[in-house]
Amino acid sequence: MIFRAYYALVKSPRITSTGKNTNAQFGFLNTLMDLINNQKPSHLAVCFDTKEKTERHTDFAEYKANRQETPEDILLAVPDIKKMLQGFNIPIIEVPGYEADDIIGALSVKASQAGYKVYMVTSDKDYGQLVNDQVFIYKPASGFSKAEVLGPAEVCAKWDIEHVGQVIDMLGLMGDAVDNIPGIKGVGEKTAAKLLKEYGSLENILDHADEIKGSIGEKVRNGKADAIMSKKLATIILDVPCVFNEGDFALGGWKEDILTEVFNELEFRTIGKRILGEAFQVGSKTEQQKDLFGNVVESKTSPSVQASSVSTESNFEIVENKTIENTAHQYFLADSEALRKQLLAMLTAHMDQGGEICFDTETTGLDANRCELVGMSFSIKASEAWYMPLPAGKEACIKIIQPFDTLFQIPTLTWIGQNTKFDLLVLKNYGFEIKGELFDTMLAHYCFEPDGKRSMDLLSEKFLHYSPVRIEDLIGKKGKNQGNMRDVEIEKIKEYAGEDADITLQLKEKFLPLLQENGVETVFRKVDTPLIKVLLDMEYEGIRIDTDFLHAYSKELEILARESEERVYQGAGVRFNLASPKQLGEVLFEKLQLDPKAKKTKTGQYATGEDVLAKLAREHTICDEILSFR
Amino acid sequence: MIQPRSGRVHTTFGQTIAVTGRLSSINPNLQNIPIRTERGREIRKAFIARDENHLLMSADYSQIELRIVAAMSGDPNMCEAFRKGLDIHTATAAKVFGVDEHAVTKEQRYKAKSVNFGIIYGQGAFGLAENLSISRTEAKEIIDNYKKEFSGIQKYMDDTIAFAREQGYVQTLQGRKRWLRDISSQNFTVRGFAERNAINSPIQGSAADMIKLAMIQIHAALKESTLKSKMVLQVHDELVFDVLREEEEAMKKLIIHCMQNAMPLPYDVPVLAEVGSGANWLEAH
Incomplete structure (x- = not known):
């Protein structure tokens, strides 16, 4: 599970501010929470391998010998994961000399004998041998597939065998490259399944090896010793010294202090808040009473804490991200001519002293060329901001912004913003152009940390430990029913928009030294920043499209595609859904047998990507047709 | 739209x-x-x-991108070919196959082109053999010749990876950086991925x-x-x-x-x- 979690995120790693990769911890935690919340197990334990050599290693020196070194990030993740498990009060089971597979197998037998339904959480197909009407495989969801529960019927279907006992016969015959189990040289999955159908077991196949004809017979006769050893290696050992203790395995009672510590260390702010935030409601809530001078006078603890024996008093609130509710701020509304004058005077005075202005626009949508302005916010000092609402009509809106144009025209004034290209394009569509310099926080972050994401909320959480008000709280979740900024009550927008400008200003203060420390200020100032206005003008300009041509061409392509599709079906001798990679793979590699060594993807389907087809196209015209269809 | x-x-x-x-x-x-x-x-x-x-x-x-490779590595043969305004793939083929530029066949040029682009994408002999449908032995021979004739490029690639390992990043001609946290990983898949990025990022980024x-x-x-x-x-x-x-x-x-x-x-x-x-x-x- 840990490896899987690590590799699922390997291309977009999560890195903490101290440079620690937390892919494995994060992925594992997510899987674990998904399991607990959605599958609602009553009992749970997690088994680990140990460094000790097992019987399999002493029997067969090559066992797992082809494995690469475990990435350091994973090795470093294991102690964190164990700590999280302690925090969740989930037992960690390790038995020196036995693999996690064996322990899980042994515990599954014991728990099922005690009357429990057991789910082994794994994506390892070898566990198929343990499945029965009380014991199942739970294969968690991955980027490629939904979660699956595999019982005896599913296991047999996957392996194309009669009963689950034959899983180890299959592995004995075909081996397992992942664990370096040899199997019989030259015997693959299909041959193995065919042999088992005829003879029932590996032993029976070997007994009748002389009757098996052709090259397969020869391979089997030469591979007897390998097959017997391979089956032994693949057999999960059930005789493991471990006990199933119902009380210990029962889920419940988190140790919040441990979880708080580990989430804090791994900088799991969002998920940490999600987990511990929920726990607060049911578990412990500590309210601090303060006197007039802000001193803590007593801790009032709700009774539920005392009732729960394991929940320790929480100090999570101290490390929890700040929010608008618990952070001092002053966001003002500039919704009258007098107040707008006051705002403009203040901004002008600030500029005269060499200051910079942070700004943001609120709009009715995300398409800068189509949306309307709803308001603008400004900040020149941390924790302070102004929000200026704007009316719906374009003319009326322009009239209100007009006085600020004197500021926009000043070439030496620096404007700070997050994704300023958007705001500038919106303004340009109202006829305003900011002539000054720009400091874009999103672009700055890109220069010193090109990997990963950089929305303002994320940046704020990472660099300011502050969770901004979420747009969903104002206009609802993304989708058809999402509302419009225009309809949100003014007080709410003021807080939201003021916060945006305030946070962005604070981010700029954090980012400037980071640009310098990382030696990327030059590329930021000389290349990326001046490009903002270039791209802005290009986006504003747009390019004309010959729609008649596009319509005609798309019809033409449709006809060509239809023709290619038809020729594929003729070539294949069967009609199927050509757009389905799964069906296509089965047709190409099972029905037509184009490539005996066809590769499969992680999801177990045949690979039918462009590269695969292009290679086959040299000999098989059907692949050419598929490519041109695409 | x-x-x-x-x-x-x-x-x-x-x-x-x-x-x-x-x-x-x-x-x-x-x-x-x-x-x-x-x-x-x-x-x-x-x-x-x-x-x-x-x-x-x-x-x-x-x-x-090839011009940038030439300029970043300073490889004399490749820089010279560009300065002379030669067709770079023909010039490469002439060196790799040891023939006169006028005698370079279409096939040789095509192979040279694949090696040139293979460099940009950090591809080895195996990838080249796959792309060209030639034996791995032949691919290795081509690559060995290439490394000999354009030794500056091999040196540049080695130096870049060494730099990345020491500094933790690579950079473009304008000082745009990319951090490669996995460059010293003991796991060769993870490391290989970082090494390809070490070669490719400065080139693409400079362009x-x-x-x-x-x-x-x-x-x-x-x-x-x-x-x-x-x-x-x-x-x-x-x-x-x-x-x-x-x-x-x-x-x-x-x-x-x-x-x-x-x-x-x-x-x-x-x-x-x-x-x-x-x-x-x-x-x-």
């Missing part, structure tokens, strides 16, 4: 998406408009000048820096002049302009000048940009 107010499509450029420093675009994504197949290229016909008084002009860099600087210069030059033509698209190593017909010659000159001089390369490796025009993007390209 067409905006009613202007009757045009207004793509949104992503300046903070691609880790290498390249630009991206959405609505529509211009990067994935196919160019390799004829049918895909036809789609470019749909992009047209704003009216009869305008035409579309397209300018793109020629062999820019991105160059076209960005050219865009900034062109934009400034247009603003200063009385020219009314507009720069409208950027995709890969190419810029597209909506050009007023009477400004055609002036624009060609301005664009070529800015593109070729925006970021001079070390070792006097020349930068070449080519420009064309027509009623639509396909004709212009």
Whole structure:
């Protein structure tokens, strides 16, 4: 599970501010929470391998010998994961000399004998041998597939065998490259399944090896010793010294202090808040009473804490991200001519002293060329901001912004913003152009940390430990029913928009030294920043499209595609859904047998990507047709 | 996608998406408009000048990534080939197969081209053999010859990886950085991925820096002049302009000048940009 979690995120790693990769911890935690919340197990334990050599290693020196070194990030993740498990009060089971597979197998037998339904959480197909009407495989969801529960019927279907006992016969015959189990040289999955159908077991196949004809017979006769050893290696050992203790395995009672510590260390702010935030409601809530001078006078603890024996008093609130509710701020509304004058005077005075202005626009949508302005916010000092609402009509809106144009025209004034290209394009569509310099926080972050994401909320959480008000709280979740900024009550927008400008200003203060420390200020100032206005003008300009041509061409392509599709079906001798990679793979590699060594993807389907087809196209015209269809 | 107010499509450029420093675009994504197949290229016909008084002009860099490889490595043979204005793949083939440039066969040129691009993408003998459908022995021989003739490139690749291992990052000619946290991993899959990025990122990123600087210069030059033509698209190593017909010659000159001089390369490796025009993007390209 840990490896899987690590590799699922390997291309977009999560890195903490101290440079620690937390892919494995994060992925594992997510899987674990998904399991607990959605599958609602009553009992749970997690088994680990140990460094000790097992019987399999002493029997067969090559066992797992082809494995690469475990990435350091994973090795470093294991102690964190164990700590999280302690925090969740989930037992960690390790038995020196036995693999996690064996322990899980042994515990599954014991728990099922005690009357429990057991789910082994794994994506390892070898566990198929343990499945029965009380014991199942739970294969968690991955980027490629939904979660699956595999019982005896599913296991047999996957392996194309009669009963689950034959899983180890299959592995004995075909081996397992992942664990370096040899199997019989030259015997693959299909041959193995065919042999088992005829003879029932590996032993029976070997007994009748002389009757098996052709090259397969020869391979089997030469591979007897390998097959017997391979089956032994693949057999999960059930005789493991471990006990199933119902009380210990029962889920419940988190140790919040441990979880708080580990989430804090791994900088799991969002998920940490999600987990511990929920726990607060049911578990412990500590309210601090303060006197007039802000001193803590007593801790009032709700009774539920005392009732729960394991929940320790929480100090999570101290490390929890700040929010608008618990952070001092002053966001003002500039919704009258007098107040707008006051705002403009203040901004002008600030500029005269060499200051910079942070700004943001609120709009009715995300398409800068189509949306309307709803308001603008400004900040020149941390924790302070102004929000200026704007009316719906374009003319009326322009009239209100007009006085600020004197500021926009000043070439030496620096404007700070997050994704300023958007705001500038919106303004340009109202006829305003900011002539000054720009400091874009999103672009700055890109220069010193090109990997990963950089929305303002994320940046704020990472660099300011502050969770901004979420747009969903104002206009609802993304989708058809999402509302419009225009309809949100003014007080709410003021807080939201003021916060945006305030946070962005604070981010700029954090980012400037980071640009310098990382030696990327030059590329930021000389290349990326001046490009903002270039791209802005290009986006504003747009390019004309010959729609008649596009319509005609798309019809033409449709006809060509239809023709290619038809020729594929003729070539294949069967009609199927050509757009389905799964069906296509089965047709190409099972029905037509184009490539005996066809590769499969992680999801177990045949690979039918462009590269695969292009290679086959040299000999098989059907692949050419598929490519041109695409 | 067409905006009613202007009757045009207004793509949104992503300046903070691609880790290498390249630009991206959405609505529509211009990067994935196919160019390799004829049918895909036809789609470019749909992009047209704003009216009869305008035409579309397209300018793109020629062999820019290989020129950058030559300039960053300083490999004498490759720099020399570019300075002489030779066809780089033919020149490469002549060296690798030890024949006269005039005697290079089509097949040899094709193989040399694959090696040249293989370098950019950090591909080894195995990848080359796969691509060319040749034996791994032959691929290895070609690569060995290549390394001998263009020893500066091999040295540059080794040095870059060593630099990355020591410093934790690689950088472009403009100092754009990419951090490679896995460069010293004991796991060879993870490490290999980082090593390919170590080679590829400075090359792609420097090409991105160059076209960005050219865009900034062109934009400034247009603003200063009385020219009314507009720069409208950027995709890969190419810029597209909506050009007023009477400004055609002036624009060609301005664009070529800015593109070729925006970021001079070390070792006097020349930068070449080519420009064309027509009623639509396909004709212009």
